[in-house]
Amino acid sequence: xxxxxxxxxxxxxxSGKVVKVFKDDIELSDGAKAFREVVKHSGGVVIxxxxxxxxxxxxxxxxxxxxxxxxLPAGKLEYGExxxxxxxxxxxxxxxxxxxxxxxxxxxxxxxxxxDEKLYLYKAENLHYTCCHPDEGEIIQSFEYPIKEVIxxxxxxxxxxxxxxxxxxxxxxx
Numbered sequence: 001x002x003x004x005x006x007x008x009x010x011x012x013x014x015s016g017k018v019v020k021v022f023k024d025d026i027e028l029s030d031g032a033k034a035f036r037e038v039v040k041h042s043g044g045v046v047i048x049x050x051x052x053x054x055x056x057x058x059x060x061x062x063x064x065x066x067x068x069x070x071x072l073p074a075g076k077l078e079y080g081e082x083x084x085x086x087x088x089x090x091x092x093x094x095x096x097x098x099x100x101x102x103x104x105x106x107x108x109x110x111x112x113x114x115x116d117e118k119l120y121l122y123k124a125e126n127l128h129y130t131c132c133h134p135d136e137g138e139i140i141q142s143f144e145y146p147i148k149e150v151i152x153x154x155x156x157x158x159x160x161x162x163x164x165x166x167x168x169x170x171x172x173x174x
Contacts, residue, residue, distance in 0.1 A: 002029040005036075013037075018076065041117035045087040046074040046163045048105075048171035049097055049124040054144040056095050056127075057164075061139065070153065071161040072168070073142070074119070075135075083120035091124055095142040096132035099124035108166045119163050123171045147172065 006027045014021040020040040028034055049056040049072075062069045075090035077083060084102070092098055105121040134140050145153070153159045154168060 004029045005034075008033075037114060039111075039115040039117070041076075041115055042079045042081075043077045043083070043118045043120070044075055044163075045077065045083050045090055045120045045122065046072050046167045047087050047091045047122050047124050048072055048167050049091055049095060049099065049127060050147075051097070051125075051127040051144060054146055055150045055168075056097065056142055056144055057150070057159075058094050058140050058142045060141075069161050070143075070159050070164075072164045074163055077120075084122070087120065087122045087124070092130060093133055093135060094138075094140055096129050097124070097127040098130055100126035100128070103171075105167065105170050108163070110162065119166075121167045121170060 009025040103123040
């Protein structure tokens with residue numbers, strides 16, 4: 001069986017600062033017609049920063065969820081931006097740390113059923129503090145947690161952010 005879908009027509013239905021939404025008419029591999037709603041996103045980076053056997057996590061209010069979440073530092077890519085440069089920028093902006101050692105841990109698709117968002121994953125080690133300077137409109141605070149405590153928070157449901165869970169799995173068990 002061939003798993004392929006052909007775009008017949010694509011229409012933008014929303015264009016915002018962070019995402020664009022398209023409605024695409026498609027043809028399935030069996031010839032049937034269907035449509036897909038697709039969220040286009042520039043992508044982002046996520047950083048597993050480790051300092052003295054502790055993981056740097058950030059707390060921030062996430063408006064769509066209407067709650068404060070505990071996450072790894074992360075940020076949006078500008079279109080065409082190099083992911084590694086974005087990771088270095090986001091780590092310093094959100095936590096105040098810079099890293100001497102970086103490991104590229106690949107990428108994940110966040111929600112491939114409806115979005116093209118791709119997150120690049122990095123591990124940052126040998127950290128030194130400079131100063132924290134979050135983006136305008138971003139209220140964020142960083143904390144250091146022992147690795148074992150972070151694993152407990154994952155297992156007891158205190159950490160539910162998907163990008164954080166993915167990178168913890170990939171970065172702690174590589």
